[in-house]
Amino acid sequence: MFRMNLWPLALIAIALSACNGSSQTNDDHTATEKTNIVLIMVDDLGYSDVGYMNHKPGINTPNIDQLAASGMVFTDAYAAAPVCSPTRASLMTGKYPATVKLTCHIPGMGMEKYMDKLSEGQKLREGYFLDHLPLTETTVAEALKEQGYTTGYIGKWHLGGEGSIYTKDGIVNANYHPEKQGFDVNIGGCAYGQPKSYFDPYSNGTIEDRKEGEYLTDRLGDEAVRFIEENKEGPFFLNLATYTVHTPLSAPEATVEKYEGNKYFAMIEKLDQNVGKVMDKLNELELLENTMVVFYSDNGGLWGNKPLKGKKGTLYEGGIRVPMIVSQPGKIKAGSQSAEPVTTVDFFPTFLEIAGGAAANYPGLEGKHLQPLIYGKGGFEERAIYWHFPHHRKEGLSMGAAIRQGDWKLIKEFESEQVYLFNLRDDLGEENNLSAANPEKRDELLAKLEGWQKEVDAEMPAKNEQN
Template sequence: MNTIHPWILAISLIGMAACSTSAIKQDKDLAPEKNNIVLIMVDDLGYSDVAYMHNKQGINTPNIDKLAQSGMVFTDAYAAAPVCSPTRASLMTGKYPATLKLTCHIPGMGMEKYLEKLSEGHSLKEAYFRDHLPMDEFTIAEALKEQGYSTGYIGKWHLGGAGSIYTEDGTINTAYHPDNQGFDINIGGNAYGQPKSYFDPYFNGTIQDRKEGEYLTDRLGDEAVQFIEQNQNQPFFLNLATYTVHTPLDAPEEIVEKYEGNKYFAMIEKLDQNVGKVMDKLEALNLLENTLVVFYSDNGGLWGNAPLKGIKGTLNEGGIRVPMIVSFHGKIKAGSQSATPVTTVDFFPTFLELAGGNPSLYPEVEGKSLLPLVYGKADFPERPIYWHFPHHRKEGLSMGAAIREGDWKLITSFETEEVFLYNLKDDLGEVNNLSDSFPDKKLALLAKLEAWQEEIDAEMPLKNDNE
């Protein structure tokens, strides 16, 4: 019988181990790289409130402009609602606010008082809506956790219950906070819709006060940078949701003086500085080439959105069309632009696909992945985009619903039963109501909108007997 000398066996085993190690290394090298995702969600930043749009004089946003030049600017990007909480819930779930039954901002004064106040003097009462993001909703953070991502939420959440003005620190129920919806850390997120203070002390139960007089936007920028540093060696999802530029308007005195007392412009500059802070950290850590960065606003601006009609709270373009940038060094063409209508529900499938997940496994998600569009590899199919906002606002056209398909947009008012039809390609300012001139188009879009409302069982306003 043949025998194997011990030294031959040892050499064989070493060789096998070396081959095995080489194979593992090769497999690792061939494995798809996990890309990081940074979403900067600004509060109440209007379509005209960034310098690269060239619509407002005096706006100073060099870092945001640089981000725009590095990637793709979306000229026809929309928020899922004309106010904040619904858009935030939509972003987390990939569902329309009407599907979630969370169609209005969650009131700091409490639900009962808010519904009574807003319904007063109208023929229709405010429709029902939830006061928090339900715990059984599956969020994009949870989906990315399944893909091996570290997840961080820094800033405004506003999905954590009603009645925050009666609290000492913005906490209604900690179970509703981001760290119970898929995020590893939560700094700043609770029931607050606006900060109790833009300066330390913050009176925020999820931010530990650090230095008296520190500015909140700077603090959140610092926390974002720290999260990136701590997670640079693993895939991460960072949602930096600034409280800026929501009221109360406030900024460091020296910046306000620079703008001759214009606190809003001063807040925008501080926002821009912290966008730059985040981008500088990504560059310093050599992460730009494997990090998708999205810059976005939760609804239209409150201080004018020229050339658009309307402001925050309205179904006109000024209430729902928002600035949006998508940047990914080496993968998205620098200086590119898209006029394709996109909206909040598209982020969930986009981020999931980028992380290596399969959006088709989540049939409840109502958006479409934007990756083919931003990579320039395929035409993005035309589809209708919907808004359902059965709520009164003092700012303009509200208490209604809308649909955009192609160049056409239709708005229907629940209160007055008026129908407005616009061709946005020819009439961006929504000046000419074409509903009488194009009755077939009006009826077709109205039928689609009503069919969608019925399909998702949208909450509708009821007659107000106490008018």
């Protein structure tokens, strides 16, 4: 059943050298070769939706598992929001969604209709948010282009305007597409939050139909391989943003049959095959050692995230903690692991510093570069990370804000003003609210969270006058 790949064989010698000594750093930014960067951003992939986590029997991800074995697994990685568009905006800008004023997914049904629908019967009305990524924001792609990188965006963008379901091709305003935000290539990126079809014809104005019945995940994998081939002399930055595993659940019939009708598991297998396709190409071109590959998800999974509580749309761990792998054989120690909390805002400064740039030249960045963790050199100071989500969701605890620092996490719900305090080291499932038992820690984190909200001028929900 498993698809055999070439790239794991090439990893063995490289990985052994990394394991036999301390992790090497990638400090030689002035060398003739700059590090290529491949970011694989999956849509709605849950914390336990990968084989290496060993939480869901039947998940088949040999290529992703090999990627994890070849590099560093981050056990406490977070998305900047429990839904997709804000995480994507955060990735592009290196800022928290609250700072960018894009805190919720951009609705395909249109902003006004969405706000009315979600606010109906609620004490508070949905907080204000933008329907696109402003062109005034400097993106990570624009910063990397200044360092000489060729940039490619392949897949889901969802930062290009409201009301995509009323379009025939997903294009609401092409001025908000990736090619206007620093990407040399855009294939698939438009206003769609989910594909109109997972099979060709795609009804996507940024993908040329090629062969009727072709599967979208395979097509995007092919396009990623082509981009790598065409830019093998480097340096390049490739953001492969799969539409899978977002609804509507859909996969080739033969793959679905292998899983006795489980379309979700079938979609994950197709995702894995295309991760393998990308890694095969990097191996074939002898680029593995000079390419950092990052595997990540834009928010928690929709179909269960054990042992975490909650799912996509909630501020519980299941809505925001995601799988994350960083691999660069020979530079990052194979089989390594980090439990340091990291989040979306960290990617911009990390990629920039790896490319030879300086995060200090972009004073708006709100994350930290992760080289000390990734390459095993230097310290990494504990810091707080934040979420601001003034939006109603049916999945559970939402319409609130959260902070994590060290082992502690605090959530404040806006409608009830109830405060939840959890020690994640002892209570990963967030079952025991320690707010009353530990008022000092509660007040400390609450003050820090509210101070941050004021600092970034976070948009707050207003009283719902419809009630």
